[in-house]
Amino acid sequence: xxxxxxxxxxxxxxxxxxxxxxxxxxxxxxxxxxxxxxxxxxxxxxxxxxxxxxxxxxxxxxxxxxxxxxxxxxxxxxxxxxxxxxxxxxxxxxxxxxxxxxxxxxxxxxxxxxxxxxxxxxxxxxxxxxxxxxxxxxxxxxxxxxxxxxxxxxxxxxxxxxxxxxxxxxxxxxxxxxxxxxxxxxxxxxxxxxxxxxxxxxxxxxxxxxxxxxxxxxxxxxxxxxxxxxxxxxxxxxxxxxxxxxxxxxxxxxxxxxxxxxxxxxxxxxxxxxxxxxxxxxxxxxxxxxxxxxxxxxxxxxxxxx
Numbered sequence: 001x002x003x004x005x006x007x008x009x010x011x012x013x014x015x016x017x018x019x020x021x022x023x024x025x026x027x028x029x030x031x032x033x034x035x036x037x038x039x040x041x042x043x044x045x046x047x048x049x050x051x052x053x054x055x056x057x058x059x060x061x062x063x064x065x066x067x068x069x070x071x072x073x074x075x076x077x078x079x080x081x082x083x084x085x086x087x088x089x090x091x092x093x094x095x096x097x098x099x100x101x102x103x104x105x106x107x108x109x110x111x112x113x114x115x116x117x118x119x120x121x122x123x124x125x126x127x128x129x130x131x132x133x134x135x136x137x138x139x140x141x142x143x144x145x146x147x148x149x150x151x152x153x154x155x156x157x158x159x160x161x162x163x164x165x166x167x168x169x170x171x172x173x174x175x176x177x178x179x180x181x182x183x184x185x186x187x188x189x190x191x192x193x194x195x196x197x198x199x200x201x202x203x204x205x206x207x208x209x210x211x212x213x214x215x216x217x218x219x220x221x222x223x224x225x226x227x228x229x230x231x232x233x234x235x236x237x238x239x240x241x242x243x244x245x246x247x248x249x250x251x252x253x254x255x256x257x258x259x260x261x262x263x264x265x266x267x268x269x270x271x272x273x274x275x276x277x278x279x280x281x282x283x284x285x286x287x288x289x290x291x292x293x294x295x296x297x298x299x300x301x302x303x304x305x306x
Contacts, residue, residue, distance in 0.1 A: 025050075026102045028111035036119050037092055040069055043085045045111065047102050054103040055083045061095040066116065089118045183223035187292050190215045191285075200281060208281070209266040216262070216288055220295065224249065233263040255294040258287050 025048040032041050047053050055074065060066045069086040089095065094117050099110045181189075194215065199208040217228035217236070226243055228236050237260055244251050262284050268274035276284075 024109060024111075025104055026100075026109040026111050028097070028100055028114060030097075030114055030116065033115060034117045034119065035089070036121050037090055038088060038121075040086050040088045041116065043087050043097065043114075045083045045085075045100055045102065046080050047104055047109075048080050050104040052103070052105055053081050055081075056100050056102060058085060059098050059100060060087075061097060063095065065089050065091045065093065065095050065118070066097065087116075089116070092118050092120045094118075183219050184292060186222075187215055187219040188289075190218075191289060191292070195285075200278065205275065205281065206269055209269045209284075212285065212288055213263060213266045216259070216291060219292055224295065233260070233267055236263070251295060255291055259291050259295070262287050262291065 027046045029044050029046075030041055031044075035041050043058075045055060047055075058068060058071070060068070066087055066089045069088050072084040072086070075082040075084070087097075094115060097114045097116060099113050102109050102111070191212075194208070194211050199205075199211075214229070220226050220228040220236070220240075224240075224243070226236070226239055231239065237256065240249075240251065240256060240259075243249055244256070265274075265276065265280070265284050269276065
């Protein structure tokens, strides 16, 4: 061997030692290499700490004989992260758990593959208790064995069905057909019913204003499709103004101002214990009726003209 060849050998040996000395940042291990059928063993993946460590979706043996019982959370240790799994197998044999690919700071690393031996459970027949031979079991009954009952049940069900048909038919005929009432008509009828209650003569001013504004708010919600019953006065007025500008409802500023006046007066009565005189109350009532008539969406008005 000449001098040049010796140098080459030395260089290869050095690189070999360097390669063996570099420990992989990822590792796979199992707590046992031998189990019996159905027993569990622990499979562990570990990785050196990095800015970002991603554990893989576990890849098991190609024969699908090894199963995952439980996947445990990642443990953070001093210098590394560990991910543990409880595995088992219900088939005897030797199975290879393949290499797993982990990402550390977006760089891929592969673990070693591992071998697990699964053995059958031996049964000692000398100690196994023997039982007498069982008698021959009767053949279980099938649907065909009960078909004869169908010819008895079918006529009975038919009679019951006919009776129920005529009973329910008469009931439906007695029920009144629901009649659609336009929201503006419903609001006017409710306004008239409020007048007939004579709440003002009973000095129930707060209740009167509550029902008056509830009639107006219900109409706004039903006919203009603006949420009014659960909104405050300021929220409702703001929404109407927004809809009036964006959807071109065609509600005049005068009508909106009148609505604001009625709702504000009602708030004073309900929350500030204001006591308006009878003339002021009648003015709010008449304003409410005019508001209902003028709040009608512009599209409905155009349909009536056509």
